[in-house]
Amino acid sequence: MDERIIKSLRDAKRVVVLTGAGVSAESGLPTFRDKQTGLWETFKAEDLATPSAFERDPALVWGWYESRRAAVRAAKPNAGHLAIAAMGDRVPRLTLITQNVDDLHERAGSRAVLHLHGELARPYCEACRRPYVFPDGIPQLPRGGARIEPPRCDTCGARIRPGVVWFGESLPGPTWAAAREAAKDCDVLICAGTSSLVYPAASLPEIAIAAGATTLQINPNPTDLDGSVSVAIRGPSGSVLPQLLAETWDVVSSSGGADYEAVRT
Ligand code: BV8
Ligand code: ZN
Secondary structure (H helix, E strand, O other), X not given: OOHHHHHHHHHOOEEEEEEOOHHHHOOOOOOOOOOOOHHHOOOXXXXXXXXXXXXXXXXXXXXXXXXXXXXXXXXXXXXXXXXXXHHHOOOOEEEEEEOOOOOHHHHOXXXXXXXXXXXXXXXXXXXXXXXXXXXXXXXXXXXXXOOOOOOEOOOOOOEEEOOEOOOOOOOOHHXXXXXXHHHHHOOEEEEEOOOOOXXXXXXXXXXXXXXXXXXXXXXXXXXXXXXXXXXXXXXXXXXXXXXXXXXXXOOOXXXXXXXXXXXXX
8 A cells, every 4th residue: 555645544644535326336236327227228327317317207216216226225334334433533633424325334433424425324305304214124125126216205295315315416505514614624535435427426536635635535436536636546345445444554454465566656
């Protein structure tokens, strides 16, 4: 692992970790770039994750989110999630910012996670915005998924909508402000599992770089960020993050060896 990253992490007072769908990939959850399957195989994720898609066909979109919620319930946090949680116990101040709508970071032990794009677990009424509480148990869905009429609000009868931020919708103000502040103030920013294509989330590494932070990208594939970060490690976060933890703080890495190599120093 690049000595500069190890040293900056050891000396860091404030660390930001920004994650994308790639950190949940090793828990078996498809990323946004992955092809959709079943009922939704002819759709691109970014076309389903919009207010107009929900308006046009609420049952198709609600069924998609329910199938994703069931997949998240059946998934487990992977070694990458666990390593980030362990890092949080070793850094004076670690701010975890995620674009993901699953709860795998929380289930791995991370706290005060900033969900820029909302959470599957927090649907609400599209009229009066009252939170909706899911009935107990995991939705039993046929293989390939199903169209499901969204539930209705007990208070005003309007449709319940997924608790996520759709394309064209603003990010939650306080969450976005806290994320931007953390990126501006940090000593180290680690960006893991994101294609860095979705804004304004993708501007966070740029803010950290402009503020002089040491920046590390972890992704098995190249992204536009490769050219601007301090170090880009081409590898899966489920191996690289435990290795980073092991080499920085002598914490036994639970994932054994890591198949990664530094591509840029
Ligand atoms: C907004 C919730 C203001 C829903 C999501 C400039 C400024 C502002 C806005 C824009 C702008 N340019 C364009 C826009 C509009 C738009 C946008 O960015 N469009 C993109 C397509 C160009 N942005 C918005 O609309 C945002 N709102 O700006 O508000 C505003 C208001 C009104 C009018 C105008 C502006 C809202 C964006 C939020 C959208 N909601 N999610 C849901 O989940 O269903 S975004 C969605 O994409 C997910 O959250 C996902 O996380 C995110 C980003 O994708 P990634 O996480 O990066 O995942 P991806 O699949 O792309 O990549 C995975 C990566 O993992 C890959 O690189 C892969 O190589 C890697 N990987 C794979 N395996 C592993 C791995 N990495 C590590 N380890 C592995 N094992
Ligand atoms: Zn209501």
